Amino acid sequence: MENEKKIGLQFTTTDDPPIVLDEEPKRWRYRGHIEKDQIPITISVCYLQDVDSLNIYTQSILTMLRLSHPGVIKNYDLQFKQTPEGLYEVTELTEPLDESLARDLAERRETQRWYSEAELWRILTDLIKVLHFAQDQGVCHRNINPENCYWCNGQIKLGGFEHAAGHLEIQRSRTTLVGRKTYYSPELRTVLAKWEREGVSCEYDPIKADVWALGVLALDLASLGAVSGEGVQMRVEEMIEGGSRAYPTAMSCVKLMLDRNLDERPSFAKLGEWIGQ
Secondary structure, three states, rough: OOOEOOOOEEEOOOOOOOOEEEOOEEEEEEEEEOOOOOOOOEEEOOOOOHHHHHHHHHHHHHHHHHHHOOOOOEEEEEEEEEOOEEEEEEEEEEOOOEHHHHHHHHHHHHHOOOOOOHHHHHHHHHHHHHHHHHHHOOOOOOOOOHHHHEEOEEEEEEOOOOOEEHHHHHOEOOOOOOOOOOOOOOOHHHHHHHHHHOOOOOOOOOHHHHHHHHHHHHHHHHOOOOOOOOOOOHHHHHHHHHHHOOHHHHHHHHHHHHHOOOOOOOOOHHHHHHHHO
């Protein structure tokens, strides 16, 4: 094609112009293919402003390469070019290029097109399975939200591992808090409050915090995006009860995930057993 643009020895882009994801920092996506096998791909480009940005994106790619699982966005290559365009991340094709669960949720909210029980249950169980796998591999995501879940050939897949942390080696994290505050678990909010009040970092269990975040994500989908503001912490039981009428199976699982008692809240391994993985 005349508009094809070579960006490396193996990959070719075919879309012009690309889809712009963010203005600051600049991020955009092309559709393309692997030249040798003609495998369709997504090429994400990020203009890197500093070394820290490079380290963050490199961490994400290395983690995704480590997690070889059908529920994780497949990564083919990472190329750094000393041009204004910076970093090229080559992954399996997402359709459309910006089709995240966040976009799907926004469109459904606008049209009042609710998820069915089967749809919500499939999304929830697929994410439990991939996060159980990640847990077994010593990786904790730490930023579970709709923006980091993508549709690939009708299957929900997890990406956005920029802030992932190893947990089996250290068991508990003492790291910078990331992700949506409305998705923070109660104990994580306590850590945040102590940090803001005293400037002191505290330990927390990243696995249990991720379990809570996934439970809130399920509530977000069940309510078409009603999870917002600080009040969600006080309304989870009410939202679970309200969602149980339309989503009885999913909400029975979510109720376990949103247990405020940290000792009672299950790990992804236990949730995997519960759903019959």
